Amino acid sequence: MKNIKLLTLLFALYATSITAQDIHFSQFAMSPLLLNPALAGLSNADYRMYANFRTQWNTISGGNAYRTLAGGVDMAIGKASQSGSFAGIGMSFFSDQSGVAGFQTNNVSLTAAYHIMFNRRRNMSLSVGLEGDFNNRGFDPSKATYDFNYDQITGTVNNNQKETFTRTKIYYGSVGAGVFFTTTLKSGTDIYLGTSLSHINQPNISFFSGATTSNIFNENLNMKFTAHGGAAVILSKKLCIIPNFFMMIQGPASQYNAGAMMKIQIGNHVLSKNFLYLGSQIRFANGVDAVIADAVIIHARYDYKSLTIGLSYDVNISQLSVATSTFGAPEISVMYTITTKHKSRQGYCPIMM
Numbered sequence: 001m002k003n004i005k006l007l008t009l010l011f012a013l014y015a016t017s018i019t020a021q022d023i024h025f026s027q028f029a030m031s032p033l034l035l036n037p038a039l040a041g042l043s044n045a046d047y048r049m050y051a052n053f054r055t056q057w058n059t060i061s062g063g064n065a066y067r068t069l070a071g072g073v074d075m076a077i078g079k080a081s082q083s084g085s086f087a088g089i090g091m092s093f094f095s096d097q098s099g100v101a102g103f104q105t106n107n108v109s110l111t112a113a114y115h116i117m118f119n120r121r122r123n124m125s126l127s128v129g130l131e132g133d134f135n136n137r138g139f140d141p142s143k144a145t146y147d148f149n150y151d152q153i154t155g156t157v158n159n160n161q162k163e164t165f166t167r168t169k170i171y172y173g174s175v176g177a178g179v180f181f182t183t184t185l186k187s188g189t190d191i192y193l194g195t196s197l198s199h200i201n202q203p204n205i206s207f208f209s210g211a212t213t214s215n216i217f218n219e220n221l222n223m224k225f226t227a228h229g230g231a232a233v234i235l236s237k238k239l240c241i242i243p244n245f246f247m248m249i250q251g252p253a254s255q256y257n258a259g260a261m262m263k264i265q266i267g268n269h270v271l272s273k274n275f276l277y278l279g280s281q282i283r284f285a286n287g288v289d290a291v292i293a294d295a296v297i298i299h300a301r302y303d304y305k306s307l308t309i310g311l312s313y314d315v316n317i318s319q320l321s322v323a324t325s326t327f328g329a330p331e332i333s334v335m336y337t338i339t340t341k342h343k344s345r346q347g348y349c350p351i352m353m
Contacts, residue, residue, distance in 0.1 A: 067097050091110055172221075198223065245259075254286045257282070
C-alpha cells in the first residue's frame with residue numbers, strides 16, 4: 001500500500017510540474033521576516049517574537065515528507081523622528097527537512113528596515129528593508145534509493161549500489177530586499193501592499209563541487225518574487241473583515257493564495273484586547289498547462305493581549321489527494337509582543353493575515 005501511494009505521489013508531482021521552491025507558511029503574516037524584510041520592527045510594540053511549525057503529507061513517505069520549524073525576533077530601534085519615522089532590525093531562522101534521505105535546508109537571516117511616515121497622523125507609511133542570510137543544505141545519500149537500484153527483470157531493489165556525490169553538504173549566502181506600503185482611509189479601513197525579492201545573487205547550490213555556470217552540473221537558486229496585500233474593513237464596533245492575498249514566483253514554480261478572515265472582538269469594544277479570527281483561503285499552483293487549485297486552507301487565530309496563537313490546516317484538493325487522501329498540512333504559529341513603559345507605537349502596523 002505504501003508503494004502504491006508513493007508511486008501515486010511521484011505521478012502527481014510530475015503531472016503538476018512541482019519544482020524546487022523556498023519554504024512557505026499558510027499563515028504567512030505570522031512569520032513577518034520570512035515574508036518581507038521591510039516588516040522588520042513594524043509593530044505596535046517594541047519587541048516581537050514568533051515561532052512557526054508545519055508538517056505536510058504525513059500519510060505518505062512514512063511520515064517523512066516535510067517538516068518545517070521557523071522563528072524570529074525583531075524590534076524598533078532609535079527614537080522616532082518628528083514625523084514618527086523609525087528604524088527596525090530583526091533576526092530569523094528556519095530549518096526544513098524532507099524525505100527519507102533527510103534532505104534539509106537551514107537558514108539564519110539578519111534584517112534591517114526603515115519606516116517612513118508621510119504625516120504626523122501616521123496613517124500612511126512606506127517601509128524599505130534589506131536582508132542577508134547564511135544557508136546550508138545537506139542530505140544522507142546512504143538512505144536514498146536510485147533508479148539503477150531497481151531491477152526491471154526480477155522486480156527487486158538492490159540498495160548496495162549508491163550514487164556518488166562530490167559533497168553532501170553545501171553552504172551559501174544570499175541577499176534580498178523589500179518594500180511595504182500601508183494607509184488608513186477616513187472610514188478607518190487599513191490597506192496594505194508589499195513586495196520583496198529574495199536570492200538576488202542567485203547562489204550556486206549544486207552538490208557537485210566542480211559545478212560552474214558553464215557546465216551541466218551547475219544549479220543556481222532561482223530569485224524569488226513575493227507580493228502580498230490586503231485590507232481590514234470595519235463592519236461594526238466589534239467586527240471587521242480582512243480580505244488578503246499572497247503570491248510567490250520562483251523560477252518555473254508559482255503559488256497564489258486568496259481568502260479572507262473575520263476578526264471578532266471578545267468583550268468590551270473599548271477596553272478588550274482579545275480577538276478571535278476565523279476564515280479560509282484557497283491556494284493555486286502552476287500545473288502542466290495552467291494554474292490549478294491546490295488546497296483549501298482553514299484558519300483560526302486568537303489574540304489575548306500580547307499573545308497570539310494561530311492554527312491552520314491545508315486540505316489538499318489537487319491530483320495529489322489520491323495519495324494523501326486529502327490530508328495536507330497542519331500548522332501552528334505563536335507570536336508575542338513586548339511594549340516598554342513609553343507609549344506604544346499605535347497606528348504603525350496594519351492588521352495582516
